[in-house]
Amino acid sequence: MERKSKLTIGIATAVLAVFGVAAVSPQDKYSLQSPGGIAFSDFRGYEDWAVVSSARTDQVLKVIVANPTMIQAYKAGIPGNGQPFPDGSKIVKLQWKPKKSTEAPFAVDVPDVFTQAFVMEKDSKRFPKSGGWGYALFNYEAASDKFTADSSPSDCGNTCHSAVKAKDYIFHPYQKR
Amino acid sequence: MERKSKLTIGIATAVLAVFGVAAVSPQDKYSLQSPGGIAFSDFRGYEDWAVVSSARTDQVLKVIVANPTMIQAYKAGIPGNGQPFPDGSKIVKLQWKPKKSTEAPFAVDVPDVFTQAFVMEKDSKRFPKSGGWGYALFNYEAASDKFTADSSPSDCGNTCHSAVKAKDYIFHPYQKR
Numbered sequence: 001m002e003r004k005s006k007l008t009i010g011i012a013t014a015v016l017a018v019f020g021v022a023a024v025s026p027q028d029k030y031s032l033q034s035p036g037g038i039a040f041s042d043f044r045g046y047e048d049w050a051v052v053s054s055a056r057t058d059q060v061l062k063v064i065v066a067n068p069t070m071i072q073a074y075k076a077g078i079p080g081n082g083q084p085f086p087d088g089s090k091i092v093k094l095q096w097k098p099k100k101s102t103e104a105p106f107a108v109d110v111p112d113v114f115t116q117a118f119v120m121e122k123d124s125k126r127f128p129k130s131g132g133w134g135y136a137l138f139n140y141e142a143a144s145d146k147f148t149a150d151s152s153p154s155d156c157g158n159t160c161h162s163a164v165k166a167k168d169y170i171f172h173p174y175q176k177r
Numbered sequence: 178m179e180r181k182s183k184l185t186i187g188i189a190t191a192v193l194a195v196f197g198v199a200a201v202s203p204q205d206k207y208s209l210q211s212p213g214g215i216a217f218s219d220f221r222g223y224e225d226w227a228v229v230s231s232a233r234t235d236q237v238l239k240v241i242v243a244n245p246t247m248i249q250a251y252k253a254g255i256p257g258n259g260q261p262f263p264d265g266s267k268i269v270k271l272q273w274k275p276k277k278s279t280e281a282p283f284a285v286d287v288p289d290v291f292t293q294a295f296v297m298e299k300d301s302k303r304f305p306k307s308g309g310w311g312y313a314l315f316n317y318e319a320a321s322d323k324f325t326a327d328s329s330p331s332d333c334g335n336t337c338h339s340a341v342k343a344k345d346y347i348f349h350p351y352q353k354r
Binding site for chain 1: 317
């Protein structure tokens with residue numbers, strides 16, 4: 001075999017290896033950042049956080065989870081006791097499109113595909129204009145198995161949540177269980 | 178003061194102390210046991226377990242959580258990979274009565290009162306007749322702030338869950354988030 005052929009095969013193999021790996025390696029969703037500057041990585045580990053509450057509309061099944069700092073604050077009586085959530089509090093609303101179960105022995109809606117993670121984090125110094133909370137929305141597309149940062153700064157964000165300013169901008173109480 | 182009076186006051190104080198404490202001390206829900214012999218204490222800590230999935234009917238908002246052993250098994254591909262959940266797996270379906278939110282800027286159902294914790298635990302030696310799973314139902318009454326073990330052995334239990342025997346008797350997959 002000539003030297004040039006060997007080199008060509010070598011380069012082709014290297015190219016294949018690189019593209020092959022790129023094609024199968026999953027997205028690092030935690031590299032995403034919202035237009036408002038909120039890093040998804042600030043919420044690293046939310047997959048395993050404890051439940052705050054649940055909700056549903058005709059379009060979405062929701063579970064609200066929070067990080068240990070915020071769960072501890074909830075358990076200490078915040079915000080019902082008039083105290084605000086401490087800096088470092090993080091909360092994520094997980095949203096799934098619903099579908100009718102075809103297995104259950106009764107009529108029940110269950111998650112179809114995951115659609116969105118709506119996130120909030122408390123940092124009084126970073127977000128002084130919105131009650132200390134930063135808001136962002138990360139969308140998920142099941143077909144491509146990819147997350148993207150929503151192009152809106154933060155969905156309705158602080159505008160909506162100002163309705164519950166007296167509860168430190170958080171709609172959901174920690175639900176009994 | 179006479180000796181008898183002192184004694185009477187002493188007894189009265191002791192009685193008050195005992196009953197006073199009994200009146201304000203919260204229920205130890207973990208002392209409950211189902212008619213089928215499942216101890217609620219087997220599920221100690223479920224309040225902080227990670228989310229598996231969610232569901233809703235017209236009557237109930239549900240969040241399904243599982244202990245770290247079972248979450249780890251889910252993440253390893255069980256039961257889709259044909260393997261059963263390991264002994265020690267525990268899963269709890271939290272159920273709330275829904276109500277319409279009066280605060281949100283859109284129509285949304287949110288939890289009203291907590292109503293039930295439906296629990297399952299895997300122990301092949303203890304529950305050989307029901308695929309290795311033990312089932313129980315603990316009801317919660319908001320008015321008295323008390324849990325009780327449901328008088329049925331386990332709600333529909335193994336009878337219902339046999340519909341998904343091929344998925345090791347578990348309806349809900351671990352949902353993407």
